[in-house]
Amino acid sequence: MEPAGTGLADAAPANAALVDVALADAAPSRAAAAGTAPPATEPPPRPARHRRPAALSTPAAEAAIAASGLEVATRELPMLTRLVERRLPADAATVREALCEVRRRTWSARLLDQANRAGETWVKRADAAFAAGTVTDPEPDEATLRAALDEAVAARLRAAGETPEAALRIVAAEIADAAGGALSAERHAALAGIVARAHGLAPEAAAAFRDAAERAESRRRQDQRTAEALTRARRREEVQRLRDWERSLVEFRAVPELLGCTSKEALRWIADGRIPVARRIPERGGRERWEFDPAELAPLRAEVARWREDEAPAGRPGKAPAPMVLRPGKAANAAVARVAALDRYAAHFATARALKRRITLVTGPTNSGKSHTALDRLAKAESGLALAPLRLLAHEFRDALGQRGVAASLSTGEERMPVEGSRHLAATVEMCPFQNPVDVALIDEAQMLYDRDRGAAWTAAIMGAPARDVFVLGAPESAATVRRIAALCGDPLEEVSLERKGPLVAARKPVPLGDLHAGDALVAFSRRDVLDFRAELVKRGRRVAVVYGALSPEVRRAEAARFRNGEADILVATDAIGMGLNLPIRRVVFSALRKFDGEGRRDLNAQEVKQIGGRAGRYGRYEEGVVAVLAGAGNPEFVARLLAAPPAEPEDSRPLVQPDADIVANVAAEIGSDSLFGVLARIKRAVLRRDDPNYRLADMEEAMAIATAVDGVPGLSLLDRWTYAMCPVDQRDHGVPRLARWAVEHGAGRPVDPPAGGRLPAPERASREELERAEKLHKRLVAWRWLSLRFPEAYPEREAAEAETARLDRWIEEVLRQQRRGRATA
Structure with a gap:
């Protein structure tokens, strides 16, 4: 229905x-x-x-x-x-x-x-x-x-x-x-x-x-039209401001005349960082064309004589470069970069920098006991913090501490579960409390440093975790960037490498679908494929559990429990099983050796095969783990080769960084603009050079898309709009327009009602499309609840939203429990 x-x-x-x-x-x-x-x-x-x-x-x-x-x-x-x-x-x-x-x-x-x-x-x-x-x-x-x-x-x-x-x-x-x-x-x-x-x-x-x-x-609709008109006007104004600035730039040949120096001196001072390069334009052959802002160069002319005095007779710097002299309040590009200070990102975390921290990097494959060791140390501390990549894992960390006799509070994007008197917290990485010092911090899945959407959150957590002992857990591929972060923070680093507790072997022959047995996990790379395989296996009389990214943590946990306790024989899952689920898998079978990564289809890489395949052979349940390929999906030798491959060095080990609310406010004040779009556009252009030796600017496309949609909403401050830009939305489900509608209601002083699904059909009659709709509705509720924690007056019906979320969870789980043969739509 x-x-x-x-x-x-x-x-x-x-x-x-x-x-x-x-x-x-x-x-x-x-x-x-x-x-x-x-x-x-x-x-x-x-x-x-x-x-x-x-x-x-x-x-x-x-x-x-x-x-x-x-x-x-x-x-x-x-x-x-x-x-x-x-x-x-x-x-x-x-x-x-x-x-x-x-x-x-x-x-x-x-x-x-x-x-x-x-x-x-x-x-x-x-x-x-x-x-x-x-x-x-x-x-x-x-x-x-x-x-x-x-x-x-x-x-x-x-x-x-x-x-x-x-x-x-x-x-x-x-x-x-x-x-x-x-x-x-x-x-x-x-x-x-x-x-x-x-x-x-x-x-x-x-x-x-x-x-x-x-x-x-x-x-x-009138409010929305007004907001849209203001947004367009602000965008035009900011784009024009940027174009005017770009037209004002000059090439290098103009610099000596503007500063009253020679070309050689100008080149030396550019290399020293005394003369700011406003824009670097890549050209063929790996060359760059440099452009300079006359407004930034003008106040530097008075510094030339002092720079010459500072230089040694051989023409090399004799002293550290003098600080740039910038005109206050003129929004020069270097001034914007200075107030944002993303090239000095580690200094943003004052509490962490005030502590004498020690970082312990624990690397190893799946099933090597990384989390167990760190959790033992965390539980023994008087105060502590466990940061996880997923809400599901944050709950598991909280449960694990509870099993060790330590009561812990919980903090995720859409929920808070405080425990009175507790000095331990389990949280998602984005919720790291940077101002509350603790004895021990645990940060899991450090290989997420390379994730284009969330990698900056791991950079912030590792740099800013306010703990004397920081345990960073991850795959061996994460080591290069963690080392750089430790060096940038000035923190001593100890590295611990763990081995897998049981062997992991590649099957020599492909596995027919009919030969899947109890304890097997079949891995696909789309929701549709997961449900298609589930339907086919159910037709063959198998009891099946499923796990994929669109499912809520509660449903994933329930499906994992069905597989764990034997209610389901076979698990069909996406690569969502590669993180955050404790599963007794005997054999992982890949149904494909290529995946879509958001930009195009590509072969699986070694880290993915190890992370997903490593779920096979749970220690204490199976002597070894087996990784195989489904018949017709590819060559088993491909899997064997990647399992045996050494850890790959990242293409770029510089940590990803992104602005926070303080940086947004500082840049806005510097450029004299209340436009979030204008602030983010200037941050993208000005605050971090592409060739910065230490950091990379994270992808800000989604934040820019939301900023463009909400920038003209009356009644919302700049930082209110920045909060909206950080809200997790699904752009494939019209997430940005929906967020803009909510923002208009908020700005107009009207309460924003939580999404609701109305009456749901009986689970045994639910179609696949109805299941997908319920999953989408659940994601919309996640965004609503996220905003309700930050704007409780505008999003007041939190209890109703939580009740609807729980109702959807129960219904989705009941739909997935249906094991009737011959039904492909469940």
Whole structure:
């Protein structure tokens, strides 16, 4: 069933799609609701009719259809014949019902086409299919079909929410999420009227409800238009400011004249860092063209005489370079870089720098006991901090400390679980408390330093963890960057290398799908492939658990428990099992040796094969772990070669860094702008040279996209908008436009309601599309809850959001527990 008003499965099969909201007096048979068709571009023509079929496969079916007296189109005969044959002996009523079943696909397509033409975007394919399933007259008129559709839609809208207000909000939000934009005020009002009638409001009350909804939506749309206009104006202003600055730059040949020096002197002082290069433009052959800002050079002319005095007779520097003299408040590029200070990033963490820290880097493959050793040390400390890459792992760290007799609080992006009197904290990496000193800190999965989206959070955590003893755990590939970070912080570093506790071997032969056995994990690299393999294995009688990235930590943990306790024989998973789950896997089988990494398809690398394959052979359960390839997926020698490969040196071991709220505020003050887009654009251009010897600027594309969407929202400060830019969203699910709509409501002083899914179908009847919709809704709730912790007055219904999150978790887990054979949509 489609959760009320949410447009669950536009392309889903219609069987049972709306059973849970069926009217008691109009429930179709399962056969009657068995199919759907894509909407037709034109109404289908009426078929040619004749009284007597030319030939049928059996005399009994021929006789039954002929005796019914019904007109049947030639193209309808094959299916009608098959249906009648299955129901022999058949009377006229049986033939009539069979003919209705044949025609329901056409009726469904006709209804959906009419709704599309009328702009009724709230009508879903499943509505049309369900409506067609209630029609029992093989020759219905248009009014009969339309009445059936209206009743199906009304049933769904009644189930969408307990009140018309709740139902309207859920349906309108789902339409906006599906289309990437809200309904027009007129269409919103039309939907409000339909919702009011579905909920049985009297005509006067329904009209008042519709008018109020139209006024509210008009106000929202006006606020959104205002915000969008301001955003465009700010963007134009900032882009023009940057273009004007770029046009003002001069090439190197102008520098000697501007400073009153020779070209050789200018080159020396550039190398010393006394003369700032405003922009470096790559050219062919690895060369660069340097450009300089005259506004930055002008105050330096007075320093030339002193620089010459400082230099030794041989023409080399005799003293450390003097600090640049910059005009205050003029937004010179070097001034922006100075206030941002990303090239001195380690100094941002004053508490950590004030401590006498010691870093212990513990590297080793999966199943080498890295976490166990560090957790023992953490539990013995009077105070401590455990930082994990995932909310799931933060919970596991908290549980592990509890098993060692240490009560720990929890802090993740969307939840807080304080424990009174506790001096230990388990948290996700982004939630590192930089101002609260502790004795011991543990930072896990250090190879995430190279992640383009989150790597800067690991840099900040390792540099800024306010602990005297910092344990950094990770794959051997992380060592090069951790060493650089320790050197930049001036912290002594001890390295500990652990070996795997049991052998890990590569299978010599591919594994057929039918040869998967209890304890095996089949690894795929997309949600679709995971569910396809699950369906095929269930058909073969196997009990299957699944783990993939779209599932919440709670559902992943429940699925892992099913596999761990033997309720499921085989685990089908994406590379999400490579991090954060304790699983008793006997053999890891790769279903593919290539993956899409966000930019293109590529071969798996050695670190990925080791991280994922290393989950096989859990110590104490299996003597060895086996890594294999599914038959038809590739050459097992590829896996064997990568398992045996030495740790790869990173292409660039400089740690990734990104601005924080303080840096954003400082740069904004320096350039005299309240535009978040302008601040981030200047940070990208000015604060860190591409050839900086120590740091790399992290990817800021998502933050820029959000900044562009919310920059003109009235009522939000610069740092409010920066907080929105840090919110985790799924851009593939229209995450940025949704965030902008929430921000407009926030800025206007209206509370932002949490996403809600309405009524969910029975788990045993849920389609794959309905499951995906529930997963997306869960992610939207994660973003809402993240914002509710930072803006509690604007996002006040936190308890309702948590209850809806828990409801979705339970429902998704129940759907995944279904093990009925032959069902590919569960």
